[in-house]
Amino acid sequence: AGNLAGKHRKLKPTAAERLIWGEGDGSSLRTYDAGFGLLGGLICWENYMPLARMALYQQGIDIYLAPTADARDAWQATLRHIALEGRCFVLGCNQFVTRDMYPTDPDIQQELQQQPEVMCRGGSVIISPLGEILAGPLFDRAGILYAELDPGEISRSKFDFDVIGHYARPDIFQLTIQRDARKS
Secondary structure (H helix, E strand, O other), X not given: OOOOOOOOOOOOOOHHHHHOOOOOOHHHOOOEEOOOOEEEEOOHHHHHOHHHHHHHHHOOOOEEEXXXXXXXXHHHHHHHHHHHHHOOEEEEXXXXXXXXXXXXXXXXXXXXXXXXXXXXXXXXXXXXXXXXXXXXXXXXXXXXXOOOOOOHHHHHHOXXXXXXXXXXXXXXXXXXXXXXXXXX
C-alpha cells in the first residue's frame, strides 16, 4: 500500500479514444518527488509530443514513466530516444492481453472472436539514461521486470548532453506551459 502521489490526464486522446474521453490540460503535466528521484510521464502517444516531453525535462525528471498500448517494435526506439534526449531512466509498461482474459459477456463475444488470440503482445522495458536496455523488452507473456537504477548514472550521462542545462539555448527557445486546470 502507499499514497497516491499525483495524477496525469492524457493531453490528447488518440483516435477512437476521442469518442469517450476529452482533452487534459497542463495542470497535471508535472513531476513528483518519490524520495528516490522525480517521477513523471506521459501516456501512450503523448510521448510523440516534443513540447510535453520538454515540460517534464525542465522539471528535472529522473524516472520517466511511459505506459502504452503500442506493442510495435518502433515503440522501443521511441523509448530509447526519450531516455537519451532527457538523460533519464525510462520505464515503458505495456499489457499482455489475450482474448480469454476478457469477460465472458455474450455482448462482446462475437467481436472478440474476430480479434487475434493475442490482442496486445506487451513490450514493457526499462532503459538507462544512455539508451541502454536494462530489462526487457518483455513480449508475448505476462511478467514483471526488475532493474537496479543508479541515480549517479543520470548526472554522469549529462556530462556531454543536458537538454535543459549546458546544451540548452534559452536565449533562442522558450517553452510556456498553461498550467491552469480547465473543465473539459
